Amino acid sequence: MHAELLAPAQNVTTPAVGRGYWRRLLPLLALLACLTRVPSFARPLWNPDEGYLAVQARILAHGGQLYETVVDRKPPLVPWLYEAAFAVTGSGSLTAVRVLAILAQLLTAALLASLARRRWGDRAGRTAGALYLLVSVGLNPEDAQAAGFEVFMLPGTAAAMWCADRRRWGAAGVAVACAVLAKQTGGAVLLPVAWLCVTSGAARTGLPRLAAGAALPVLAAALLTDPAGFLFWTVTGSTAYAAFSGSPLHALTRALANAAILAGACAGLLVPLVRAPRTGPVDLWLWLAGSAGAVLAGFHFFGHYYLQLLPPLALLATAALHGLPRARPARAVLVSGCACAVFLAWGLTAPRTELAHAQRLAEATAHRTAPADRVLIWGMHPETYWLAGRAPASRYLTAGLLTNYSGGRDGSGVGERYAVDGAWPVFRRELADAPVLIVDDSRGKPYAPERLPTLRGLLADRYRPVATVDGAVLYTRIR
Secondary structure, eight states: OOHHHHSOOOOOOOHHHHHHHHHHHHHHHHHHHHHHTGGGGGSSOSSHHHHHHHHHHHHHHTTOOBTTTBOOSSOSHHHHHHHHHHHHHOSSOSHHHHHHHHHHHHHHHHHHHHHHHHHHOHHHHHHHHHHHHHHTTOSOHHHHSSOOHHHHHHHHHHHHHHHHHTTOHHHHHHHHHHHHHHOGGGGGGHHHHHHHHHHTTOHHHHHHHHHHHHHHHHHHHHHHSOHHHHHHHHTGGGHHHHSOOSOHHHHHHHHHHHHHHHHHHTHHHHHHHHHSTTOSOHHHHHHHHHHHHHHHGGGOOOGGGGGGGHHHHHHHHHHHHTTSOTHHHHHHHHHHHHHHHHHHHHHHHOOOHHHHHHHHHHHHHHHTSOTTOEEEEESSOTHHHHHHTOEESSSOOSSHHHHOOOTTOOGGGOSGGGSSTTHHHHHHHHTTSOOSEEEEOOTTOTTOGGGOHHHHHHHHHHEEEEEEETTEEEEEEOO
16 A cells, blocks of 8 residues: 555645645635525524524523433533523524534634645645535535534544644544534544554554543543433433334435435535545545444434535545646536535525424414423424423423434334333423423324323323414413
8 A cells, every 4th residue: 555545745834834824725714614604594493403402502501400401312512502602692593503603614624624735735725625615515404504413523523633643642532522522423533543543653652642532521521411311311321212213215215315415515526536536545534434334323314414424525535636737626616616506595595394383383382371381392393492482391302202203213113112211200200290381293293192191191181272383282281
């Protein structure tokens, strides 16, 4: 194997030249990051993940405790970011979070540009940064424009590779930890980072520093929340969600559809890769392989999972374009720019069916309750709590944690007995002080109350239906 595939090339520049390079490039990347995120400001929120995070942040801001008074199968970093943004600008809008998402994308692009420049020169740095930002919107807007877990995970993965490229193993470990604390699958970047450590000859001292750097921030996060709850909700309590069940055809259809959408957005990257399939250092191929494994985990194939593929793809395409005539990288950027324009137009014109439903349901909920009332929204749209300005009656913000329902599941794997271990006893205790309003937003899904004895009995004994909104039934407590 050629040496250049094993070790990055050194691009030596004087400090003055380096400063001038970044003074020119960073404003361009910042402008591109802002342009590609313009659609994110076009609606209050994009998907239930944003709604979940917004509700979590409000609960935390009012003294709640993560993994205790509000729970999710995710690490704490992104809920903390939402909470911090709300502390500065208030919790009525996600504008501050949208700005943080732009900064996260800009940081990712800058790190990729720095990596590419160090290995292949100035032009490669510009190409990598631009290509990443242009393809970063290449999915359904609900996946690409949302300020979700992956957007805040990617800077950590890019920083881990940046540090490993410079043989800073402790810092690389800390960056891996930041990625993991945003989303568990961020740990996939540990594969290429460890490979770089071993192949550089620094395994004896580097691997312990890498392991310590990765472990200590995660341990600190566990201690800041609740160690047992942190372990359960981020690792051991997610086995049912990560296990394959449900409709294989549905999962395969979603996988192929999202892959096809992303392939169209990445046409400018994929063409040079297909023409030169062996181009690029091994560590980048390992990064792509680890990221692909993360997309496969659990066989859910949600579109936002595919965002993890983009940083290594941008660098591999840059490697394939390196050394070619200047027109080839320019053509790749042009093709990616045209695709980006299409996806931006999609984002600005995308229908708002589910958002409109959640808004109407939130209006009805707010109309029938007082600001201090607790309500239960039985469905998969936690944003209704946030839009209505009402506190949830349970730490479980969706029916998914109580029934194992998610995309791709069918009725055979959904129900009380498939819930997260211990969830229903806690849920029953929470509902002992009956909420003022229960909203059944199942709309014929497999988690409908008639299929759940506990919820069915509660509605029959203590509630009566009073209204219907787009198929969702509102129940008020019998006084």
